[in-house]
Amino acid sequence: MRATDISAPDYFHKVVDCQWACPAHTPVPEYIRLIAEGRYSDAYMINWKSNVFPGILGRTCDRPCEPACRRGRVEESPVAICRLKRVAADFKDDVSQRMPRPGPRNGWRIALVGGGPASLTVARDLAPLGYHCTVFDGDAKPGGMVRSQIPKFRLPDSVIDEETGYVLSLGVEFKAGHRIDSLKKLLAENYDAVFIGSGAPRGRELNIPGRKEATGNIHLGIDWLSSVSFGHTDKIGKRVIVLGGGNTAMDCCRTARRLGGEDVKVIVRSGFEEMKASPWEKEDALHEDIPILNYLVPVAFNHDNGKLTGVTFQKVKPEYDADGQRSLVPSGEPDETYPCDDVLVAVGQENAFPWIEADCGVDFDKRHMPKVDPTTFASTNPKVFFGGDAAFGPKNIIWAVAQGHEAALSIHRLLSGEDITERPLPEVHVSSQKMGIHEWSYDNDISAEKRFKVPHRDKVVALKDIRTEVELGYDVKLALGEAHRCLNCDVQTVFSNTLCIECDACADICPMDCITFTENGEEADLRSRLKAPSVHPDQDLYVSSDLKTGRVMVKDEDVCLHCGLCAERCPTGAWDMQKYFIETTHAGNACPSKRRSAA
Amino acid sequence: MTYIAKPKFQHPGIKKNALGYSHRDYEGKISTLCAGCGHDSITASIIEACFELSIEPHRVAKISGIGCSSKTPDYFLGNSHGFNTVHGRMPSVLTGANLANRELIYLGVSGDGDSASIGFGQFAHAIRRGVNMTYIVENNGVYGLTKGQFSATADRGSKSKKGVTNTDNPIDLVGIALQLGATYVARSFSGDKKQLVPIIEGAIRHKGAAFIDVISPCIAFNNHAGSTKSFDYVREHNDAVNRLDVLTGRDPIEIDQDPGTVQIVEQHDGSRLALRKLDADYDPHDRLGAMTFLQKHAAQGQIVTGLLYVDPEADDLHSHLNTVERPLNRLEAADLCPGQSVLDRINASLR
Numbered sequence: 032m033r034a035t036d037i038s039a040p041d042y043f044h045k046v047v048d049c050q051w052a053c054p055a056h057t058p059v060p061e062y063i064r065l066i067a068e069g070r071y072s073d074a075y076m077i078n079w080k081s082n083v084f085p086g087i088l089g090r091t092c093d094r095p096c097e098p099a100c101r102r103g104r105v106e107e108s109p110v111a112i113c114r115l116k117r118v119a120a121d122f123k124d125d126v127s128q129r130m131p132r133p134g135p136r137n138g139w140r141i142a143l144v145g146g147g148p149a150s151l152t153v154a155r156d157l158a159p160l161g162y163h164c165t166v167f168d169g170d171a172k173p174g175g176m177v178r179s180q181i182p183k184f185r186l187p188d189s190v191i192d193e194e195t196g197y198v199l200s201l202g203v204e205f206k207a208g209h210r211i212d213s214l215k216k217l218l219a220e221n222y223d224a225v226f227i228g229s230g231a232p233r234g235r236e237l238n239i240p241g242r243k244e245a246t247g248n249i250h251l252g253i254d255w256l257s258s259v260s261f262g263h264t265d266k267i268g269k270r271v272i273v274l275g276g277g278n279t280a281m282d283c284c285r286t287a288r289r290l291g292g293e294d295v296k297v298i299v300r301s302g303f304e305e306m307k308a309s310p311w312e313k314e315d316a317l318h319e320d321i322p323i324l325n326y327l328v329p330v331a332f333n334h335d336n337g338k339l340t341g342v343t344f345q346k347v348k349p350e351y352d353a354d355g356q357r358s359l360v361p362s363g364e365p366d367e368t369y370p371c372d373d374v375l376v377a378v379g380q381e382n383a384f385p386w387i388e389a390d391c392g393v394d395f396d397k398r399h400m401p402k403v404d405p406t407t408f409a410s411t412n413p414k415v416f417f418g419g420d421a422a423f424g425p426k427n428i429i430w431a432v433a434q435g436h437e438a439a440l441s442i443h444r445l446l447s448g449e450d451i452t453e454r455p456l457p458e459v460h461v462s463s464q465k466m467g468i469h470e471w472s473y474d475n476d477i478s479a480e481k482r483f484k485v486p487h488r489d490k491v492v493a494l495k496d497i498r499t500e501v502e503l504g505y506d507v508k509l510a511l512g513e514a515h516r517c518l519n520c521d522v523q524t525v526f527s528n529t530l531c532i533e534c535d536a537c538a539d540i541c542p543m544d545c546i547t548f549t550e551n552g553e554e555a556d557l558r559s560r561l562k563a564p565s566v567h568p569d570q571d572l573y574v575s576s577d578l579k580t581g582r583v584m585v586k587d588e589d590v591c592l593h594c595g596l597c598a599e600r601c602p603t604g605a606w607d608m609q610k611y612f613i614e615t616t617h618a619g620n621a622c623p624s625k626r627r628s629a630a
Numbered sequence: 631m632t633y634i635a636k637p638k639f640q641h642p643g644i645k646k647n648a649l650g651y652s653h654r655d656y657e658g659k660i661s662t663l664c665a666g667c668g669h670d671s672i673t674a675s676i677i678e679a680c681f682e683l684s685i686e687p688h689r690v691a692k693i694s695g696i697g698c699s700s701k702t703p704d705y706f707l708g709n710s711h712g713f714n715t716v717h718g719r720m721p722s723v724l725t726g727a728n729l730a731n732r733e734l735i736y737l738g739v740s741g742d743g744d745s746a747s748i749g750f751g752q753f754a755h756a757i758r759r760g761v762n763m764t765y766i767v768e769n770n771g772v773y774g775l776t777k778g779q780f781s782a783t784a785d786r787g788s789k790s791k792k793g794v795t796n797t798d799n800p801i802d803l804v805g806i807a808l809q810l811g812a813t814y815v816a817r818s819f820s821g822d823k824k825q826l827v828p829i830i831e832g833a834i835r836h837k838g839a840a841f842i843d844v845i846s847p848c849i850a851f852n853n854h855a856g857s858t859k860s861f862d863y864v865r866e867h868n869d870a871v872n873r874l875d876v877l878t879g880r881d882p883i884e885i886d887q888d889p890g891t892v893q894i895v896e897q898h899d900g901s902r903l904a905l906r907k908l909d910a911d912y913d914p915h916d917r918l919g920a921m922t923f924l925q926k927h928a929a930q931g932q933i934v935t936g937l938l939y940v941d942p943e944a945d946d947l948h949s950h951l952n953t954v955e956r957p958l959n960r961l962e963a964a965d966l967c968p969g970q971s972v973l974d975r976i977n978a979s980l981r
Contacts, residue, residue, distance in 0.1 A: 045922065104642065105639050105642070108641065125707075133758060142872050469632055469633050474636075475634060476634040477634075477637040479637070479638055479639075531856050532666070532853075532861050532862075533861065534666040534667075534668065534671065534820075534821065534847070534849065534861060535670075535674070535820075535821065535823065536665060536667070536670055536671070537664045537670045538668055538674075539671060539673070539674035540632075540636070540660075540661075540670075542637045542638075542639060542640070542654075543639065543640070543641045544641045544644065545641075563641040563643055563645075564641075564643040564645075565645055566641075566642055566643045579862075579865075580865060590639075590641055590642065592637055592639060594634070594637055596632065596634075596636065599665065599666045600632065600661075600666065600670070601665060601666065602664065602665045602666025602667075602849045603666070
């Protein structure tokens with residue numbers, strides 16, 4: 032193998048699995064260390080810069096970071112990254128003075144359609160640079176689906192108000208109750224760029240017999256949740272069936288339990304494991320005495336002269352073809368009917384752009400989705416950008432934020448006269464953590480603690496009031512314990528082949544047997560000769576240039592604890608622990624491309 | 631030294647031996663030696679050898695004297711018996727322990743000061759008596775704990791860190807061990823675990839006095855230009871006569887080179903040593919030949935490593951003394967005292 036090029040920013044970025052997995056590339060270990068130090072406001076600001084909504088995401092994020100967390104490969108559970116983010120938000124001081132100020136106006140005007148996380152991210156990035164950002168939203172308050180669809184017992188309004196407030200106080204204009212019904216008209220107002228972050232606002236229908244007749248008791252999940260959020264709906268029948276297995280279904284069933292639903296069931300086509308809902312959301316539903324029934328496909332709504340009486344299901348079973356593709360086939364057992372008073376349909380969301388006229392220059396594909404460049408988020412109209420659910424269909428908040436950043440960068444480059452397809456490299460800070468012979472400026476003593484549970488409010492109390500937040504969040508002590516579980520994967524093991532004397536000290540001390548000194552070879556061959564077997568081939572090998580004896584140092588990054596013992600036991604300083612702080616490029620901190628290309 | 635404890639986490643795919651232990655289960659406390667010390671590599675090699683042989687830790691007694699080398703038993707086999715003796719007295723304590731309980735595996739760990747200076751006589755007699763043991767000298771040629779004075783194994787002409795040349799003749803412990811009748815004699819290098827680990831395994835399985843001289847560079851005081859025990863010097867002058875594989879049980883012998891160059895040596899306990907010859911003329915069964923070979927190559931400035939001599943039919947002190955099979959420390963009064971009637975009979979016969 033060729034020697035690893037550690038100067039390529041992606042190499043060490045990938046070692047920080049959580050940050051690499053996060054769509055917004057939040058510097059996770061950095062903020063977790065700050066939490067451990069009790070510097071909650073600093074931790075919050077790192078998050079705020081990267082993901083804009085730490086308090087919201089700390090309660091609702093889909094956590095792509097956690098399955099990626101190295102700790103999950105070393106022991107049972109990853110670090111509770113998401114809930115530590117909430118800790119930063121919960122315990123921070125007043126951070127309003129740390130927020131950027133609206134920049135001197137640069138004369139450019141940006142229209143943002145929809146007041147959800149994607150648009151607000153774009154506004155957050157552009158407003159401090161002097162752009163005049165106008166956000167249009169049909170609702171009275173900003174937040175989009177974050178406000179309308181996430182139940183208040185998971186995310187209180189106060190958190191949404193605070194974090195959308197930080198964005199609006201950057202001099203962003205918010206046009207409440209102003210739904211855009213024509214892109215053509217908007218374009219005619221001569222904005223310099225338009226960003227469309229209008230989400231995926233339409234719940235998917237379930238057209239089976241009885242749907243029309245019993246419509247009074249059949250509700251589309253996301254519409255029903257909005258209506259509950261805004262106080263238009265405050266009760267539901269005693270027996271409720273929720274159809275669907277995603278996070279919206281989990282929100283529906285838990286909301287129904289709080290509005291008078293006593294016998295609430297979730298009924299899903301797929302098996303329990305394959306359900307789209309996050310495992311912890313399923314767990315929370317089960318904890319609130321909501322059974323989840325699997326492998327049942329709804330075939331008819333039963334009604335008595337338009338009054339819903341129940342739902343009939345066909346029983347199915349999974350079958351796998353030669354490629355491991357699953358299909359659900361009828362099991363042959365008799366259909367089952369479950370009686371109920373109301374049904375909530377949460378079988379998916381769809382995009383809808385009836386307000387974008389065909390002659391706006393925005394092309395759509397066969398699936399009626401806008402043609403959007405996945406890097407620049409530009410549509411076929413060079414002035415119109417998309418982001419969030421509006422761009423590529425329903426995903427999670429953190430994706431909307433990440434896409435918002437990219438779109439903001441594109442808009443900034445477009446209006447600065449630069450090529451939007453050229454994406455500036457991230458900013459990387461490298462600093463040795465060495466303080467003394469055996470002292471490091473990070474805590475390298477690995478905690479053996481198991482993942483700490485987040486305390487929940489008593490179920491009886493929680494179910495009484497739909498606005499009572501269920502999760503209480505970590506207290507300071509639990510947060511400290513959980514923060515210590517982080518392996519500091521951003522503190523990298525950096526090797527120098529010219530200093531190495533091949534004494535084997537690092538290979539001997541390494542608790543995870545990551546380091547091997549051996550003859551070089553092709554990757555597959557090298558992987559077969561490591562001191563400990565290579566369990567995850569997707570994890571990189573760090574290969575040095577040739578050493579004096581002609582061998583190379585090979586480090587399997589997979590389960591490195593970043594304990595720094597290799598560097599402590601190295602007599603020549605050939606190993607060093609260096610912190611890689613990687614910040615993805617935002618519209619604000621991007622270098623102009625000319626200077627970058629000269630470098 | 632390192633302040634933190636070595637994390638308990640293990641690689642999820644870590645190898646387990648026949649007892650279900652990983653090599654981590656054979657570790658001791660974290661080393662307090664200087665970073666990069668050759669002794670730590672020997673520690674790792676002992677751990678590896680005991681792991682590979684699936685030795686039950688409670689069946690090992692590790693005995694050492696004084697010095698950097700003699701501190702190392704604290705860093706391996708944390709669940710074994712241990713005795714840190716007076717300076718240079720490891721061989722006597724080991725001999726006594728071995729006589730009292732012949733069932734344990736005896737691992738004597740010593741250094742060049744401990745064995746070639748203050749304990750030179752002790753070393754000689756334990757070897758001479760054929761005590762069943764693995765005697766490892768971690769040989770760095772200097773007194774590391776007292777800041778790097780030449781030890782008795784330092785080569786004449788080698789330079790100290792301050793530039794002083796050694797004018798005394800060295801003691802070659804391998805030569806002495808051969809002369810005194812050790813039945814398994816090897817030399818290796820801490821920086822070459824591929825060679826060292828099987829040599830330790832072979833020594834543990836050997837019945838009789840097994841002696842291993844391991845050149846172990848002292849990073850702090852003897853790893854500079856002009857030293858003959860530095861990493862660079864040993865790597866440049868290493869003349870390995872053979873490579874060893876230890877085969878236990880019924881493992882098929884896999885020979886990946888010209889079969890004529892592989893020699894199988896069967897030891898008392900049924901274990902087999904597959905010796906891959908690197909020097910075609912070297913015969914590890916020829917004690918006199920080995921001594922000559924060593925002297926010749928030493929004169930040329932070469933460091934001969936490998937399994938230098940082995941007597942597969944060797945026996946040990948217990949067979950010389952014709953002791954009972956049962957360990958002496960388990961003999962009860964009834965076993966030792968024949969009783970009044972026997973005494974009466976003896977007395978009567980003498981009247």
